[in-house]
Amino acid sequence: MPTMLEVRGLAHRYGSYAAVENLSFTVAEDELACIVGPSGCGKSTLLRCVAGLIKPTAGGVTLHGDPVDGVPADLAVVFQDYSRSLFPWLSVRGNVEFPLRTRVSNRTERRKRAEEALAWVGLEAAGSKYPWQLSGGMQQRVSIARALACKPALLLMDEPFASVDAQTRADLEDLLLRVRREHGSTVLLVTHDIDESVYLGDRVLVLSKSPASIVADLTVTLPAQRDQIATRGSARFVELRTEIARLLHDRPGAPPPPNAANSDALAAERFLAAEREEARQQSSH
Amino acid sequence: MSRLSGFTNRWLVFLTALVLWQLATAASDNVFFPTPWQIIHHGWSLWFTTADGGFGLSDSIFEDVLPSTARAVGGWAIAAAIGITLGAALGRSRTGMQYVEPLFAFFRALPSPALLPVFIGLIGIGSDMKLSLIAFSCIWPVLMNTVDGVRSVDSVKTDTARSFGTPRTQWVAMVVLPAALPKIFAGLRLSLSIAVILMVVSELVGESSGIGANLVDAKAAFDFLSMWAWIVLIGIIGYVLNLALLAVERRALRWQPTRAAVASAKQTTKAGG
Amino acid sequence: MRPFVRGLIGLGVLLLVWDGVVRLGLVAADNLPPPAEVGARLVDLLGQEEFLRDVVATVLAWLIAVAVAVAIAVPAGLILGTIPSVRTATRMLIEFLRPIPPVALIPLTMIVVGSGPDAKIFLAVYASIWPILFNIIYALDDIDPLLLDTARSFGHRRARVLATVALPHVAPFAFTGLRLSAAIALIVTVSTEYLAASELGVGAFIITVSNSPNSMDDVLAGALVIGVLGYLVNEVLERAGRRMFRWSDTTRAEALT
Known part of the structure; x- marks a missing residue:
């Protein structure tokens, strides 16, 4: 299969603090690759570099052969925080049409594409509602529909299911698997949930603590058709899960410090602050 | 019920x-305090009785009430247009705003009625002066609130729009301005009440037509009934203008949920599975 | 560059433009004296006891007005915000009174209480009650029901819930209201002095000097004093509010008035 995304020697520093160090990997066309790593390890920084939202300090990203400089046209991102990512002043349909405005000039065609995308996620009836009238899971389905409506070459998902309850989360996972099968999308999904990465992914890339680097690149040898109960109970699933957990927790030479959770959160906080500062400076010039 | x-x-x-x-x-x-019935009766004869004594809009409506109201609304509208445009531009640039922020805050704090002599000196007594004074006084709340609103755009929405490669005009029209709208409307409402104040103040000197001029004339002539009628009219104008703006605001901010609406929406989605 | 330096640059540019406009003869110097002249006049005035007495009279009236407005608006806001029946009952009255501009009441006030300090204080109180009152009412409306339920689940009584949950929630909003009120009170105080022909106060000073020819430097110097005063008060209150209510997100508060 041809390569859709290639990340080479990627590094990003905020001042003297390295968030991502010398990262390299590829994602093939039609593949769903999951990146799993401890919180605060620089996953989001990595994803934002791939999306072209921030410029990496070193290394490069190429999307179907073209180097990424700025946000590529055929890329879509689904953020974790759907309530902040959806525009509250636009109806559900308006939200899905938002990215289409630059891509589809014909109004009726745009409307049709939006309705279509909403149907993919089972929200054909909710088009004229406002986001706050929907439940959290439905709102995240709107963001997915919005991303899919652009027919992106690469769909980036940043912890997309981390803010919904467990049942909704399982439903959304299956929904993602279904739409990507139906539309042959290439997906790069970032998560901190080991089970989710194995359940969804064709491949799982395991990241180390910050500065993030790739510890392992595992191919998920599970049948393409996944099932919340059967797949999660299978011996292979448990094996993979255990392997990743071991990679994440007992990495030789990198014993977790006693206040690991705390320092991770702090690191995440610091990254975010640094990033905002950077974005602010960019936007003010 | x-x-x-x-x-x-x-x-x-x-x-x-x-x-x-x-x-x-x-x-x-x-004598200082006529009864409301007398006031209403007097107001009727002032504004709704034609020269020949029949029912109809009086000359005072066309010579005083409408010109004054038009100046208030016009000056306010000019201020709104300038304030929102300038505020949206300045709000996008943090450094740009730092140059002018203290000045604007100073202008906002100036008691604009005290500037009346300055405006008379610069423009002369006339409709232009009144309009300019009203517009000048109304600009600052709109401008400052727009800057505030534009700055408060959520970072995730910024990222979302950027990730879709949203062009600048769409970004401003569909993300920045809607996000700033609640604040802009707050500024507009404040400005509207300032416009009504300045409508009255700007007519206190020089001319004899207009609501403010009539108010002063009535007081000077010890015509307390007319004075009361004009005061009540100013109250009604302020009330109606505010009501009209609220109606526009409610329509423009239709998408904003009230807390009660959010709570009930959550209930129904939960009940519906 | 620090924001303060940028602010100074902005001020400098304004003064230069002002000076240039006068020098180029775009406006007559009688109507708009150059900044240096106004500045010199201001320094001159600040040394005059009479002018200082005017400033003190304005500030004093303004302080009293704000204090009275707080004393009325805070209890009234708490009552209207917590007892719905009182609120619906008084709603039309309040909605009608609020938009009446205080200056329209000047003639009436002059008749009833004369043109002394009582008049400006009364009108400033009238004008500055509303922002505090409405901020408190809307803030009480806006309390997250979850917070109230939490407090109730600990078995707190109504009065205690009000004191432990509602008041802390309302405080920053009320403070924002106070800041707006302070600004409005100052404007109304000066406007009343100016329009009601008071004997003392910066507004009275402006109206007196504006009647004599070539006095625009006096007018501008007087306006400058008020502007700077208003600016400083706003700045101090804003900083104090930010310090006191660091835990709260009051960015929304202003949108309520």
Whole structure:
């Protein structure tokens, strides 16, 4: 299969603090690759570099052969925080049409594409509602529909299911698997949930603590058709899960410090602050 | 049901207050305080009686009330247009705003009625001066609130729009301005009440037409009935303008949920699975 | 560059433009004296006891007005915000009174209480009650029901819930209201002095000097004093509010008035 995304020697520093160090990997066309790593390890920084939202300090990203400089046209991102990512002043349909405005000039065609995308996620009836009238899971389905409506070459998902309850989360996972099968999308999904990465992914890339680097690149040898109960109970699933957990927790030479959770959160906080500062400076010039 | 009772409740108290006012003023029989009935009666003869004594809009409506109101609304509209445009531009640039922020805050703090002599000196007494004074006084709240609103755009929405490669015009029209709209409307409402104040103030010197001029003339002539009628009219104009702006605001901010609406929406989605 | 330096640059540019406009003869110097002249006049005035007495009279009236407005608006806001029946009952009255501009009441006030300090204080109180009152009412409306439920689940009584949950929630909003009120009170105080022909106060000073020819430097110097005063008060209150209510997100508060 041809390569859709290639990340080479990627590094990003905020001042003297390295968030991502010398990262390299590829994602093939039609593949769903999951990146799993401890919180605060620089996953989001990595994803934002791939999306072209921030410029990496070193290394490069190429999307179907073209180097990424700025946000590529055929890329879509689904953020974790759907309530902040959806525009509250636009109806559900308006939200899905938002990215289409630059891509589809014909109004009726745009409307049709939006309705279509909403149907993919089972929200054909909710088009004229406002986001706050929907439940959290439905709102995240709107963001997915919005991303899919652009027919992106690469769909980036940043912890997309981390803010919904467990049942909704399982439903959304299956929904993602279904739409990507139906539309042959290439997906790069970032998560901190080991089970989710194995359940969804064709491949799982395991990241180390910050500065993030790739510890392992595992191919998920599970049948393409996944099932919340059967797949999660299978011996292979448990094996993979255990392997990743071991990679994440007992990495030789990198014993977790006693206040690991705390320092991770702090690191995440610091990254975010640094990033905002950077974005602010960019936007003010 | 509760809506209806709320409605009657509101008007009931208002009418009771009116009746009490009537009774108190009638009992005291003070020339300074005519009864509301006398005021209404007088207002009717001032504005709704034609020169030949029949029913119709009087000359005063066309010579005083409408020109004054038009100046207030016009000056306010000019201020709104300039304030929102300038505010949206300055709000996008943090450093740009730092150059002018203290100055604008100073202008906002200036008591604009005190600037009347300056405006008369610069522009002369006339409609232009009044319009400029109203516009100048109304700009600052709109401008500062727009800057605030534009700055408060959520970082995730910024990222979302950027990740879709949203062009600048769409970004401003569909993300920045809607996000700033609640704040902009707050500024517009404040400005509207300032416009009504300056409408009156700008007419206090020089000319003899206009609402403010009539108010002063009535007081100078010890015509307390007319004075009261003009005061009530100013109150009504302020009330109606505010109501109209609220109606526009409610339409423009239709997408904003009230807390009660959010709670009930959550209930139904949960009940519906 | 620090924001303060940028602010100074902005001020400098304004003064230069002002000076240039006068020098180039775009406006007559009688109507708009150059900044240096106004500045010199201001320094001159600040040394005059009479002018200082005017400033003190304005500030004093303004302080009293704000204090009275707080004393009325805070209890009234708490009552209207917590007892719905009182609120619906008084709603029409309040909605009608609020938009009446205070300056329209000047003639009436002059008749009833004369043109002394009482008049400006009364009108400033009238004008500055509303922002505090409405901020408190809307803030009480806006309390997260979850917070109230939490407090109730600990078995707190109504009065205690009000004191432990509602008041802290309302405080920053009320403070924002106070800031707006302070600004409005100052404007109304000066406007009343100016329009009601008071004997003392910066507004009275402006109206007196504006009647004599070539006095625009006096007018501008007087306006400058008020502007700077208003600016400083706003700045101090804003900083104090930010310090006191660091835990709260009051960015929304202003949108309520």
